[in-house]
Amino acid sequence: MASVLRQAARLASSRCLTQLSAASSTSRLGASSYNFSPSSRNASTSSTIKVQLDSNTGVAIMMFQNPPVNSMSLDFMTEFVIAWDKLELDKSCRGIILTSALPNVFSAGLDIMDMYGTTPEHRTAFWKALQELWLKVYGSGKIVVAAINGASPAGGCLMALSCDYRIMIDNPKYKIGINETKLGIVAPFWFKDCLENTVGYRMSEMSVQYGILYNSAEALKIGLVDQLVPEDKLISTATETMIKWFAIPDYARQISKAMVRKATMDKMLAGREADITNFVTFTNKDSIQKSLGMYMEMLKGRKAK
Numbered sequence: 001m002a003s004v005l006r007q008a009a010r011l012a013s014s015r016c017l018t019q020l021s022a023a024s025s026t027s028r029l030g031a032s033s034y035n036f037s038p039s040s041r042n043a044s045t046s047s048t049i050k051v052q053l054d055s056n057t058g059v060a061i062m063m064f065q066n067p068p069v070n071s072m073s074l075d076f077m078t079e080f081v082i083a084w085d086k087l088e089l090d091k092s093c094r095g096i097i098l099t100s101a102l103p104n105v106f107s108a109g110l111d112i113m114d115m116y117g118t119t120p121e122h123r124t125a126f127w128k129a130l131q132e133l134w135l136k137v138y139g140s141g142k143i144v145v146a147a148i149n150g151a152s153p154a155g156g157c158l159m160a161l162s163c164d165y166r167i168m169i170d171n172p173k174y175k176i177g178i179n180e181t182k183l184g185i186v187a188p189f190w191f192k193d194c195l196e197n198t199v200g201y202r203m204s205e206m207s208v209q210y211g212i213l214y215n216s217a218e219a220l221k222i223g224l225v226d227q228l229v230p231e232d233k234l235i236s237t238a239t240e241t242m243i244k245w246f247a248i249p250d251y252a253r254q255i256s257k258a259m260v261r262k263a264t265m266d267k268m269l270a271g272r273e274a275d276i277t278n279f280v281t282f283t284n285k286d287s288i289q290k291s292l293g294m295y296m297e298m299l300k301g302r303k304a305k
């Protein structure tokens with residue numbers, strides 16, 4: 001317990017855990033009384049991340065708008081982390097909903113063009129940015145809900161897995177999963193750990209090897225998402241869910257969250273440098289560059305058909 005408390009304190013001092021006063025409890029709110037617009041303010045400063053914070057409810061909605069498919073480029077991830085840090089520092093924000101401002105896609109995962117034909121220096125910066133983003137989201141003391149409104153493969157799935165609760169639009173055309181092997185590449189251990197922590201060992205073993213993308217109903221069945229809703233109910237359900245979570249005292253919930261996530265966080269923090277080296281060495285290989293190039297061709301060709 002002492003080490004968990006230390007970790008919670010460390011996260012707090014590194015701004016991952018935000019100390020929120022019990023006085024900010026939203027017991028004055030009920031899901032039915034939720035009304036976003038009057039008190040919401042646009043807290044966005046970036047071109048690819050739009051943030052709307054309702055200071056009455058404490059709910060922030062962070063929308064990805066990096067057309068065409070919200071791929072996680074170095075620029076996108078840098079802007080994400082800047083926007084995230086602002087929310088972490090904002091004491092009026094108690095929870096964050098991650099969603100997409102684009103139709104049909106939550107996020108297409110890592111931007112393949114950042115991995116294909118780029119220098120090792122660029123890929124080092126790219127991977128560091130991804131680690132940073134993940135550490136912030138996974139280690140956050142705020143309540144984080146993914147409102148998955150479209151396709152969410154690979155890095156998009158990781159982003160959803162890093163949240164506390166996942167709500168997906170009930171539509172079989174939207175797929176989610178860790179599909180890296182289908183591209184001829186390997187998801188790092190922390191992608192696998194997040195999946196395993198969520199759906200269990202056997203399901204992860206199958207998923208990561210076969211690179212399975214699950215439709216919404218399948219994702220619910222294996223526990224990869226927690227709830228399915230019609231499209232027009234996605235944000236209202238995410239907000240109502242958040243408000244229910246607000247009823248739990250923050251401090252107790254934050255320490256419990258840090259305790260549950262500690263082993264996964266520690267593994268990454270201890271292996272960060274090695275993980276970067278692994279990624280850069282792996283993506284230096286001609287065979288991997290060839291696979292990435294072929295995959296990009298396939299994506300572009302699919303569109304041409």
Ligand SMILES: CCC/C=C/C(=O)SCCNC(=O)CCNC(=O)[C@H](O)C(C)(C)COP(=O)([O-])OP(=O)([O-])OC[C@H]1O[C@@H](n2cnc3c(N)ncnc32)[C@H](O)[C@@H]1OP(=O)([O-])[O-]
Nearest residue numbers: 068071108109110111112113151153154155185299300303
């Ligand atoms: C080793 C480390 C671990 C790796 C983790 C990862 O996340 S690896 C990533 C694993 N990710 C995947 O496997 C997902 C691959 N993507 C998809 O499956 C689909 O794009 C979709 C289902 C997300 C959306 O379908 P849709 O029919 O709505 O859209 P569309 O298909 O027509 O594409 C529109 C444009 O976007 C382009 N583009 C797309 N994705 C990426 C990308 N990641 N990056 C860059 N660009 C991408 C696509 O080429 C096209 O460009 P164009 O021709 O306009 O210049």
